[in-house]
Amino acid sequence: MLRRVLLVVPVLFGLLVLTFVLVRVVPNDPSAALAGQNATPAQIAEIRAKYGFDRPLVVQFFVYLRNVAQGDFGTSMYTGRPVARDIAQRLPATLELTFAALLLGVGLGVPLGVIAAVRHNTWVDHALRVVTVGGVAIASFWFAIMLQLLFAMALDVLPLRGRLGTALDAPRFLTGLYLVDSLAAGRLDVFWDALKHLTLPTVTLSFGALATITRFTRSGVLETLQKDYVTYATAAGYPRRVLIPVYVLRNSLVATVTQIGLLFGALLAGAVVVEAVYDWPGIGSYAVFAIFTSDYKAILAVTLLVGVVYACVNILVDLVLGLIDPRVAEQL
Amino acid sequence: MLVLRKFARDASGMAGFVIVALAALVALLAPWLAPHPLDAHESHPVQRLQAPSRDFPFGTDNLGRDVLSRVILGARPALTVALLVVGASMAIGVPLGLVAGYRSGWTCEAIMRVTDVVLAVPQLILALALAQLLGPSLRNAMVALTLTYWPFFTRIVFAETRRLKTAVFVEALQGLNAGGPRIMFAHILPNAAPSIIVRATIGMGFTILSAAVLGFLGMGATPPDPEWGLAVAESREYLPDAWWFATFPGIAIFLVVFGFNLFGDGLRDVVDPRLRRSR
Amino acid sequence: MTAGTALLAVEGLRVSIAADDGVARVLDHVDLAIPGGRVVGVVGESGCGKSTLARAILGILPRAARVESGRIAFAGEDLLRLDQRELTRRIRGREISFIPQDPYLALNPTFRVGTQLLEIMRWHASDGAADGARGRRARHRARLVELLRAVQLADPEQALERYPHQFSGGQRQRLLIAGALACRPRLVIADEPTTALDVTTQLQILKLLRDLAGDFGVSMLFVTHDFGVVAELCDEVMVMYAGQSVEAGATAEILDRPRHPYTQMLIACHPDRSSDLAGIPGVVPSPLAPPPGCRFHPRCPSARAVCAAARPASVADGGHAVACVLYG
Numbered sequence: 001m002l003r004r005v006l007l008v009v010p011v012l013f014g015l016l017v018l019t020f021v022l023v024r025v026v027p028n029d030p031s032a033a034l035a036g037q038n039a040t041p042a043q044i045a046e047i048r049a050k051y052g053f054d055r056p057l058v059v060q061f062f063v064y065l066r067n068v069a070q071g072d073f074g075t076s077m078y079t080g081r082p083v084a085r086d087i088a089q090r091l092p093a094t095l096e097l098t099f100a101a102l103l104l105g106v107g108l109g110v111p112l113g114v115i116a117a118v119r120h121n122t123w124v125d126h127a128l129r130v131v132t133v134g135g136v137a138i139a140s141f142w143f144a145i146m147l148q149l150l151f152a153m154a155l156d157v158l159p160l161r162g163r164l165g166t167a168l169d170a171p172r173f174l175t176g177l178y179l180v181d182s183l184a185a186g187r188l189d190v191f192w193d194a195l196k197h198l199t200l201p202t203v204t205l206s207f208g209a210l211a212t213i214t215r216f217t218r219s220g221v222l223e224t225l226q227k228d229y230v231t232y233a234t235a236a237g238y239p240r241r242v243l244i245p246v247y248v249l250r251n252s253l254v255a256t257v258t259q260i261g262l263l264f265g266a267l268l269a270g271a272v273v274v275e276a277v278y279d280w281p282g283i284g285s286y287a288v289f290a291i292f293t294s295d296y297k298a299i300l301a302v303t304l305l306v307g308v309v310y311a312c313v314n315i316l317v318d319l320v321l322g323l324i325d326p327r328v329a330e331q332l
Numbered sequence: 333m334l335v336l337r338k339f340a341r342d343a344s345g346m347a348g349f350v351i352v353a354l355a356a357l358v359a360l361l362a363p364w365l366a367p368h369p370l371d372a373h374e375s376h377p378v379q380r381l382q383a384p385s386r387d388f389p390f391g392t393d394n395l396g397r398d399v400l401s402r403v404i405l406g407a408r409p410a411l412t413v414a415l416l417v418v419g420a421s422m423a424i425g426v427p428l429g430l431v432a433g434y435r436s437g438w439t440c441e442a443i444m445r446v447t448d449v450v451l452a453v454p455q456l457i458l459a460l461a462l463a464q465l466l467g468p469s470l471r472n473a474m475v476a477l478t479l480t481y482w483p484f485f486t487r488i489v490f491a492e493t494r495r496l497k498t499a500v501f502v503e504a505l506q507g508l509n510a511g512g513p514r515i516m517f518a519h520i521l522p523n524a525a526p527s528i529i530v531r532a533t534i535g536m537g538f539t540i541l542s543a544a545v546l547g548f549l550g551m552g553a554t555p556p557d558p559e560w561g562l563a564v565a566e567s568r569e570y571l572p573d574a575w576w577f578a579t580f581p582g583i584a585i586f587l588v589v590f591g592f593n594l595f596g597d598g599l600r601d602v603v604d605p606r607l608r609r610s611r
Numbered sequence: 612m613t614a615g616t617a618l619l620a621v622e623g624l625r626v627s628i629a630a631d632d633g634v635a636r637v638l639d640h641v642d643l644a645i646p647g648g649r650v651v652g653v654v655g656e657s658g659c660g661k662s663t664l665a666r667a668i669l670g671i672l673p674r675a676a677r678v679e680s681g682r683i684a685f686a687g688e689d690l691l692r693l694d695q696r697e698l699t700r701r702i703r704g705r706e707i708s709f710i711p712q713d714p715y716l717a718l719n720p721t722f723r724v725g726t727q728l729l730e731i732m733r734w735h736a737s738d739g740a741a742d743g744a745r746g747r748r749a750r751h752r753a754r755l756v757e758l759l760r761a762v763q764l765a766d767p768e769q770a771l772e773r774y775p776h777q778f779s780g781g782q783r784q785r786l787l788i789a790g791a792l793a794c795r796p797r798l799v800i801a802d803e804p805t806t807a808l809d810v811t812t813q814l815q816i817l818k819l820l821r822d823l824a825g826d827f828g829v830s831m832l833f834v835t836h837d838f839g840v841v842a843e844l845c846d847e848v849m850v851m852y853a854g855q856s857v858e859a860g861a862t863a864e865i866l867d868r869p870r871h872p873y874t875q876m877l878i879a880c881h882p883d884r885s886s887d888l889a890g891i892p893g894v895v896p897s898p899l900a901p902p903p904g905c906r907f908h909p910r911c912p913s914a915r916a917v918c919a920a921a922r923p924a925s926v927a928d929g930g931h932a933v934a935c936v937l938y939g
Contacts, residue, residue, distance in 0.1 A: 237704025
């Protein structure tokens, strides 16, 4: 297990180097960009000294490393606040959205995959196949806009954007997840409003994940159903209605759980687009802002954060796989 | 060509192929197929935001341009970008994968670590950051996408090369004193080719989507290009009234990507019969 | 061996399986009778359909298989008339249990062995006593441990906590045998249970099965390709060729006086009887295009024109039945 964690370290270090190189090296002189279009050479030189751009790159890198180790990601040039604080403040929103999408994807995807496998080659299976292949072909930004058109504009049953209606205040901070916090504070009205706001973004974000999970669960279950131990269990009198959920599912889930690890990366990437369209105040929209305003410290921090989260999720996936399949556990 | 015949029996794979072929045709003949080809860059404010009608089956956009024509013309940048990005990614990723798989030791480790680092961040986010740093343009979007997509090929080719390296025929070749590069390119590569082709086909759909997202966020194509993602972005402020402006470019994206996915799936079933049973 | 007293009687069973390149007529009017308390062997080369026969009885044929006609009477009831739910509820595990061929693949690798076996007992080991779930589970566990001791598995208590991959092939087969006896069935169907094991283990398992059948008083249907095993273990035997039942009777009788040409050649070629590796000339026909009439006639030294015309009817003399024109 430890070996697995240690393997991640060089990758993360490489990520630090990569992000640093990207932002410092690619636009040759960031100080000119920062100073603005009409800056005089003196002003540019001043900025250069202020941000330390005049020191050798290697030195700049080590300064950067030291800062990161202390949790200091610098100050956002756009908001004027420490980047670390900006991210911490916005992180719960993205987590709430991503988890909701994952929950929806798994909660619907696994049962649908099982149904498709059990009703192999019937019209149900073919219909689901079309949906799953189509699901990953839909551009999420377009899907978001279509959903907004239908539900928020034409039917007016769901809100268009944001996390909470303007009339309501955010619930008292406990976890940062509005659904949890509002229940904890006993504010059902806030809960419902937050839930309504969460609906369209979650559906948009989860669609691709749902399609992929259904697909992989289906092939996992199909493969398991062919196995001898399933035939044996049937011969030994295992009732079918218990066989699938209890007996078969555990073996089929190996493929699905592996996919979830990869899917998380896709969900994080998707969150950028979804947050941008729905004005969701999370890391994704923050990243888009940072990119538009060349707020390089914010860009660095977000990229790094995403890399770390992604790596952690993959380790978690290995752990869960070890729980499901004892043979894997022995290899860890 | 038993392989082709096997493929032809698969209905959805064939459907995908037909869609892709049609899309390619549309892209090639776009200027002649579009009813108002000049709407690629000309604007007619007089007829702006008109609903779909006989003259304009998909309506007109905010500058009075025929949406149908712009959707047809948009096929060109979509497919060209996808082709170039996937092609360049292969050109970078495949040789790296071959070398990493064939040689062990420092070269292999270095290549694979770099691959891991690039893959550590979801592709879209990295591509977005790159595109912004390079400056928003279609060409820079292609560079950004290529620089973030090649590792997918490297991973696959690495796995295939490792698998094939221990195959008997490679050992036989080594016994005959065949040189490394020759073994890699003339012998291992053809055997890894099917997996690469499947990945490339699916990658085409994936790239079209990514390019559209970049276009939507303003990091790719710039006005007045008839790019699909850009069109959807431009349409936002005229909703809900001008629904046709947002809807049709998105449907185009969907159809083409759907076609590539079906086609890629069909290819995969033919290439790897092991997966076929649980399809 | 009359159908009237048999515990299990298969009559005229025809099964076909749809394949990519046609319809395989895997079983063609197969007859089999298993009296109560006896071990009956079904012997034939690989591909002759004996496994399909075993699976047809339990209703676990592959999806593409269809029962065209016939009857499988178990204690008078036609199993083919029951749907899957009925089969699961009343028959499988409880009345008829199964020992599969490959012990390596039969157990679910992600569950502990004890969990799997106890689960089956939970559904089928009825005892009528009313003492709640916890008490029942304890009793089942105790019974299972007793059985594991009976099949000579070392350290039974510990064994229940382990995973399948931690056992050897022979040990796993013993586990499966214990599982098959756990619910006190009336009939145990063993599908070549020793084929996947090495020779020494094979002999051990065969001896174990013989003893258990006697001790527990169960009938056994033993599917095998090896006549030597039949001689060792079975009271009665049915010989199959290419989906047809060609001869049936008491083992001793058939070994001494085989009537069907195929049976004669099969016995003669057995390594115990002959040092000649020649085997029977010709190849087993594919079920996709079987020869008409008696399917053995292309390879039969005594074949006549009438053999290809129609399948010969089975002619019984005392307990010894044979389906060959030479005798009827």
